[in-house]
Amino acid sequence: xxxxxxxxxxxxxxxxxxxxxxxxxxxxxxxxxxxxxxxxxxxxxxxxxxxxxxxxxxxxxxxxxxxxxxxxxxxxxxxxxxxxxxxxxxxxxxxxxxxxxxxxxxxxxxxxxxxxxxxxxxxxx
Amino acid sequence: xxxxxxxxxxxxxxxxxxxxxxxxxxxxxxxxxxxxxxxxxxxxxxxxxxxxxxxxxxxxxxxxxxxxxxxxxxxxxxxxxxxxxxxxxxxxxxxxxxxxxxxxxxxxxxxxxxxxxxxxxxxxxxxxxxxxxxxxxxxxxxxxxxxxxxxxxxxx
Numbered sequence: 001x002x003x004x005x006x007x008x009x010x011x012x013x014x015x016x017x018x019x020x021x022x023x024x025x026x027x028x029x030x031x032x033x034x035x036x037x038x039x040x041x042x043x044x045x046x047x048x049x050x051x052x053x054x055x056x057x058x059x060x061x062x063x064x065x066x067x068x069x070x071x072x073x074x075x076x077x078x079x080x081x082x083x084x085x086x087x088x089x090x091x092x093x094x095x096x097x098x099x100x101x102x103x104x105x106x107x108x109x110x111x112x113x114x115x116x117x118x119x120x121x122x123x124x125x
Numbered sequence: 126x127x128x129x130x131x132x133x134x135x136x137x138x139x140x141x142x143x144x145x146x147x148x149x150x151x152x153x154x155x156x157x158x159x160x161x162x163x164x165x166x167x168x169x170x171x172x173x174x175x176x177x178x179x180x181x182x183x184x185x186x187x188x189x190x191x192x193x194x195x196x197x198x199x200x201x202x203x204x205x206x207x208x209x210x211x212x213x214x215x216x217x218x219x220x221x222x223x224x225x226x227x228x229x230x231x232x233x234x235x236x237x238x239x240x241x242x243x244x245x246x247x248x249x250x251x252x253x254x255x256x257x258x259x260x261x262x263x264x265x266x267x268x269x270x271x272x273x274x275x276x277x278x279x280x281x
Binding site: 034040 | 212219221224225226228229230231232233235236237239240253254257258260261264268
């Protein structure tokens with residue numbers, strides 16, 4: 001008799017830690033050819049991919065609308081997707097969306113650019 | 126007479142032991158030098174492979190710039206294959222950081238290849254994905270060049 005797997009792995013801990021380390025600038029997220037997708041490899045064998053998918057829901061006026069929702073997936077060194085999680089799998093509200101935003105900032109080196117611009121503006125008379 | 130022979134024998138044994146010790150030290154040093162030369166050769170050949178990958182990435186960027194998407198796709202496929210091979214063949218000489226970078230850049234190149242495979246020339250030329258592919262290819266080149274720099278610094 002085979003045993004049923006009762007629990008999905010909990011994504012909360014990983015997403016919260018990823019967010020902390022990303023904000024601290026310790027995770028080198030990189031851009032891909034897809035504007036909303038960012039990747040990083042860890043431990044030399046695993047790739048994390050942050051991307052968005054479209055979901056239909058209702059806005060504040062109770063109208064049907066398409067929303068972009070963030071997803072996190074885990075791939076092995078051969079590029080096979082092993083596991084994925086959405087916001088519903090993360091107990092901390094908004095954590096995955098914040099992680100996606102932070103990854104975008106890191107991948108596009110937004111903070112560096114802002115610092116450079118502020119510095120350039122300071123140097124102007 | 127017997128005593129003299131005994132003393133001479135003792136001295137010869139001590140000298141033999143000293144020579145053995147010196148020979149052992151020399152052999153150890155030679156082994157360590159040979160190991161270092163071998164390691165340097167491996168790193169050098171890894172650096173040469175990375176330099177080739179950098180060239181391919183630069184060609185990919187150039188093809189994308191000039192809207193030559195079929196050639197760009199071919200380069201992306203070649204580059205992805207080299208980046209897949211390297212961590213497996215060079216795992217003993219590549220640090221975790223380098224293996225991470227190789228895996229990340231391969232994923233980035235695969236994303237370019239996927240977009241090139243999906244779109245037609247017109248949609249790629251005029252659509253927003255061209256700019257994102259260019260940005261991604263530039264990021265790949267920077268990462269590969271940084272890795273190459275680290276390896277060269279290690280050799281120097």
